Amino acid sequence: MDTAVVPVPLGDRSYAVEIGPGVRARLPEVVAEIGVRKVAVVTSRPVEEVPDPGVPYTVVTVPDGEEHKTVATVERICLAFAEFGLTRLDGVVSVGGGTITDMVGLAAALFHRGLPVVHLPTTLLAQVDASVGGKTAVNLSCGKNLVGVYWQPQSVLCDTDYLRTLPDREWTNGYGEIARCHFIGAGDLRGLPLEEQIAASVRLKASIVTADERDDGLRHLLNYGHTLGHALEHASDFRVRHGEAVAIGTVFAGRLARALGRIDDARADEHREVVAHYGLPLELPSDVDTERLIALMRLDKKAMSGLTFVLDGPSGAELVTGVREDVVATVLDAMPRSGR
Numbered sequence: 001m002d003t004a005v006v007p008v009p010l011g012d013r014s015y016a017v018e019i020g021p022g023v024r025a026r027l028p029e030v031v032a033e034i035g036v037r038k039v040a041v042v043t044s045r046p047v048e049e050v051p052d053p054g055v056p057y058t059v060v061t062v063p064d065g066e067e068h069k070t071v072a073t074v075e076r077i078c079l080a081f082a083e084f085g086l087t088r089l090d091g092v093v094s095v096g097g098g099t100i101t102d103m104v105g106l107a108a109a110l111f112h113r114g115l116p117v118v119h120l121p122t123t124l125l126a127q128v129d130a131s132v133g134g135k136t137a138v139n140l141s142c143g144k145n146l147v148g149v150y151w152q153p154q155s156v157l158c159d160t161d162y163l164r165t166l167p168d169r170e171w172t173n174g175y176g177e178i179a180r181c182h183f184i185g186a187g188d189l190r191g192l193p194l195e196e197q198i199a200a201s202v203r204l205k206a207s208i209v210t211a212d213e214r215d216d217g218l219r220h221l222l223n224y225g226h227t228l229g230h231a232l233e234h235a236s237d238f239r240v241r242h243g244e245a246v247a248i249g250t251v252f253a254g255r256l257a258r259a260l261g262r263i264d265d266a267r268a269d270e271h272r273e274v275v276a277h278y279g280l281p282l283e284l285p286s287d288v289d290t291e292r293l294i295a296l297m298r299l300d301k302k303a304m305s306g307l308t309f310v311l312d313g314p315s316g317a318e319l320v321t322g323v324r325e326d327v328v329a330t331v332l333d334a335m336p337r338s339g340r
């Protein structure tokens with residue numbers, strides 16, 4: 001496949017997501033188009049994987065991982081910007097996975113009240129989801145992604161060559177997000193070449209973000225499988241990775257929609273089949289109890305009126321509020337359990 005270019009039309013904040021092997025080589029042109037004088041490249045990757053942006057630059061190395069996605073790390077990044085003398089005429093580049101694009105996006109939004117940022121996502125998860133759409137955030141000790149802003153990048157370069165060395169669990173992480181696209185409008189992506197699956201996921205996300213940049217309604221669809229997913233990540237102290245948790249949450253969403261009479265058995269089974277196709281986990285870990293999961297799901301950002309889920313139904317996926325707790329508990333109790 002040649003490079004796919006997916007536009008994200010957002011008025012004066014519009015940009016393109018370029019997907020394909022070697023697209024990191026476009027960085028100097030992209031930086032020249034933005035017109036910045038110098039850039040800080042923030043990465044968790046080896047320095048040799050950072051492309052030359054074509055203007056004077058510094059490389060700031062920070063650790064990857066949810067445990068490092070904190071206000072303290074954002075402060076460290078901003079201090080490095082200050083030390084390098086970044087001004088409002090300059091820019092920022094991120095090279096890394098989703099935790100890096102989230103943190104660097106936030107640092108770019110805050111430093112001097114906003115510098116242009118270009119994302120070079122290096123994991124499948126970051127390419128299909130985290131780097132696109134302008135959500136930036138860090139975690140607090142009491143919850144995930146609680147401090148953040150919307151800050152759209154100027155460009156996203158998804159170089160699929162970065163995926164060549166991806167560890168197995170990082171593939172799982174990304175495929176969890178691709179699998180949930182099946183139920184929110186992307187259609188059946190199974191069997192397509194990887195780059196086409198990435199492009200289709202990004203195209204779907206771009207269309208949703210364009211319609212609802214600030215997550216007032218439609219953008220909730222992107223959280224398919226995430227209500228249980230986020231609770232499970234938290235309840236397992238992040239032992240269950242995001243994409244794995246979303247995969248289990250997607251199976252659960254199918255079962256819950258079935259229990260509520262919104263879909264039939266065949267459609268509920270399709271949830272399990274799609275998740276299984278990508279080699280993703282289908283079972284809840286045996287040591288995570290139903291009450292704890294429900295307590296965490298009550299804290300979900302979407303939950304403004306009782307337990308709230310994005311669920312499939314006769315008119316497709318939609319936000320469903322006030323789901324009865326006893327139904328949720330029964331469906332959770334009936335989920336298969338693994339020894340993990």
Ligand code: GLY
Nearest residue numbers: 129133135219222
């Ligand atoms: N990752 C969900 C969103 O960007 O809205």
